[in-house]
Amino acid sequence: MPDVVVNGRFLSRPITGVERYAGEITRRLEGRIRVCRPPDSAIGARGHLWEQMRLPRLVNGALLWSPANTGPVVVSRQVVTVHDVAPLDHPEWFEPRVGAWYRWLLPQLVKRVARVITVSQFSKTRLMERLGVPADRVVAIPNGVSGRFHPRPSAEVTRVTARYRLRAPYLLMVGSLEPRKNFDVVARAWAEAGPAFDGLTLAVVGDTRQTLQAAVPDPRLGWVRRLDDVHDTDLPALYAGAIGLVIPSLDEGFGLPLLEAMACGTPVVAARAGALPEVAGDAAIFVDPHDPASVAGGILRLVGDETVRQTCRARGLERAAAFDWDRSASMTWQVLSDAAGGAA
The missing domain is CATH 3.40.50.2000 (Glycogen Phosphorylase B;)
Structure with a gap:
């Protein structure tokens, strides 16, 4: 050996x-x-x-x-x-x-x-x-993708989301928010969508302190929830409880959160950039990461249509099983x- x-x-x-x-x-x-x-x-x-x-x-x-x-x-x-x-x-x-x-x-x-x-x-x-x-x-x-990323029972989702004081419906972003993760385009998409996003929360998991303070300096903007200290074992339930994952990155060598979300049965809105189309196949809603209107449209399509979410969920589970x-x-x-x- x-x-x-x-x-x-x-x-x-x-x-x-x-x-x-x-x-x-x-x-x-x-x-x-x-x-x-x-x-x-x-x-x-x-x-x-x-x-x-x-x-x-x-x-x-x-x-x-x-x-x-x-x-x-x-x-x-x-x-x-x-x-x-x-x-x-x-x-x-x-x-x-x-x-x-x-x-x-x-x-x-x-x-x-x-x-x-x-x-x-x-x-x-x-x-x-x-x-x-x-x-x-x-x-x-x-x-x-680890076997612990799979659809979770509703009782577990309720328990974990309550621990982080997170209410449905929420979208999830996961990862360290360096510039290429492109949080700014989501902020502009939210502003462009206006009342269409009322009641929807963006929960951001990762070390977000400096990034979100720069992008959202007004703490009264309540559509963002910073989850800086999520325990890794809670992540599958946070994926499973989300109405969707948004991954608007300008570049990704792979995009592991996309795969983890699909394995948990969570629909995905993803940038048509880097390796994300290669990983997601036909299982995601793709958007232009440079265009806030495209990102807003992708999110609205996801949150506003149960049939679209169910299609993405089924395709995502099948796609994730190949990894x-x-x-x-x-x-x-x-x-x-x-x-x-x-x-x-």
Whole structure:
């Protein structure tokens, strides 16, 4: 069996789609891998220093798998998962120092490592076009969806939504609201729809403090509910209780909340951007993420028509069933084994 070490830097970060991916695959490879975790103090710049300076000494000749976009550039016996190339395509979405670091790191890293994994055909194409990665060195392995994301009983939904003082009907947005998540277009869509959205709440799950304070500075605008500290185990019930999920991102390497929502039986309004059409297939209502009127129209179509919601629900459940973390882990292990020169 090949000797594989996992770059465990993702374990010290809040859970977003990247960290969920890394955790799901790593758990399924237990017994075949060793995880190197940085000290708790290694966050931010210290985390980068640990990854670039300390981690290479801990690998000790094994194959390194870096599952969360970054890895030590001096380790060539490495497989890195790059989820998207947004810092290169759209540096304006990132804090200048962060963007500059990724614009230096990613080209160096993908040029030196043995293999690159990514999570969608969209991201594979962008890696090939933007960074010149040969097709035979990058493998697209789609994400899965955890079995705990499924339609939940009404009693559980009632209990969880009451805990967060959330009343139906509500739309859900999930994720850290960096600029590419495009909250601003939803705010403008809400303003454009006017009374048509009366009684509807937008519940935003994630670290929303700075983003929403900038976008919605007046706390009297009661259509937004910030849910900054949602426990991960409550997320399936919040999906299941929502009238729909809205994911208006300008770019996504995959879009895991879309898949999780569909698995919970929640209809989705999604941007026709990035990998979202690839993941959703025909199971979502697609909108133009640059056009508030298009976003408002998609939301109105969803909330105003039970037949549309039932169609999206049925198609979403069927679509989500095609994505499986066990299969993703098996495909990942095959890439790692091939890169290590061992038998799968």
